[in-house]
Amino acid sequence: MIFKKNILCIGAGYVGGPTMAMIAYKCPQHRVTVVDINPSRIAEWNSDDLPIYEPGLDEIVRATRGKNLFFSTDIEGGIRDNDIIFVSVNTPTKTFGAGAGMAADLQYWEKTARQILQYSQSSKIVVEKSTLPVKTALAMEKILNYTKSSVSFDILSNPEFLAEGSAINDLDNPDRILIGCRETESGYAARETLVEIYANWVPREKIITSNIWSSELSKIVSNAFLAQRISSINAISALCEKTDADITEVSRAVGMDSRIGSKYLSASVGFGGSCFKKDILNLVYLCQHYGLHEVADYWENVVRINQYQQERFILNMLTTMFNTLAGKKICLFGFAFKANTSDTRESPAIYITKRLLEEKAEIVITDPKALKNAKADLAGVEGKVSFVEDPYKAVEGCHAIAVLTEWDVYRNLDFQKIFSTMTKPASIFDGRNIIDHKRCFDIGFNVYPTGKPALTHT
Ligand code: UDX
């Protein structure tokens, strides 16, 4: 079959994989190839056991793979044979040198730009999918257009707004698609090419265009705003616990103001995930770089409150369990950073486990999808940790349950049965407010919700 357009994505991760699968699914007239330096990841994409768990992903991969969706390790051939190249390699926070702990580490990004230059034999549209600091496209342009040849490159910014766990729905029905370009004739033409691809399924009014710098910045600002709402509500949850106000009631009352809106106002044990912290720190670093110290401090506090919320959770466990956790068994309900994903990157559960181990507690972790990642995250960590898939088995003999992920399965467990196998007094620390607190209290548990009065028998 002759395809109309040949599209490549470099980076077969959480973003690249599902996004390309959706493009292939919606555009049977185009061929989509996803390449990655990691051969085992590509092998998994080509198997029945995909490397990431995402509801609905299996179906669209099954419908397209081998027809117009291909996964390969041949980066050189991929660059040579495709006209539109999405780049979705990871841009983690730098761990060394200037900006360590804050700035984005662009080494994979730059290496990819150099590969594109090296292997291109015809002109290409290069699309930034990874979240990047503003002005990254400028560096990319400088690398790609360094040697003057007949091969030219147009760079677009097309940030991804999908959230894990709902990625397929977010890709299918996005709030908006944002495409930024250089304000030149060829920049506009490249942008139109990408608009046409999305227009196969996204209504035109939802495809918005901007200059390239606005597009790059909008991605990190969107994430910063979402995270800021969570830190705002979490900060207020601490006040609720001191004043007998109830965070769910406050959140509902505040969120019903249509100017504020109700989403991202659920108090929690803290936000996790690969993006929020990284992107805010990126924003902070950018502001510092431009001498905007007040702005940098403002945003940095969003991350500080998130850390505070996790620490508060630990201290609450410690003080309510007679100021010692040594030798006590604590069961963590959930290790993923949110429900419906196996992803544990930056999950509050990682920090909480390590802190509890420092207190010499014994940890039992249960999670319907994330135990494999949990084991990898905790490899080499000292202390007693076990991993048990069945929550009923996991809680046996435990002194406390800490609910860290809002998996539906934890809402409807038989807490009477659970209570009967635990060591007494048995406590539940609900870091997600998903359990029926009153019912568990009536069964006999001491219940410590987030941002609500505790229900205790002592
Ligand atoms: C990544 C970025 O982290 C994020 O900032 C951006 O918004 C989207 O892309 P994600 O897809 O979640 O997010 O990352 P990850 O799952 O780590 O996937 C990146 C993939 O790129 C990995 O499979 C890695 O092997 C691959 N990669 C990395 C390359 O193919 N080449 C490289 O040089 C580096």
Ligand code: UDX
């Ligand atoms: C986020 C953005 O939502 C998405 O647009 C962007 O492309 C990538 O980053 P993601 O990290 O996958 O997506 O998940 P998200 O649903 O935003 O949740 C992030 C964290 O915030 C999770 O740990 C979640 O549990 C937490 N959260 C979310 C809360 O604590 N309270 C809320 O009200 C909402």
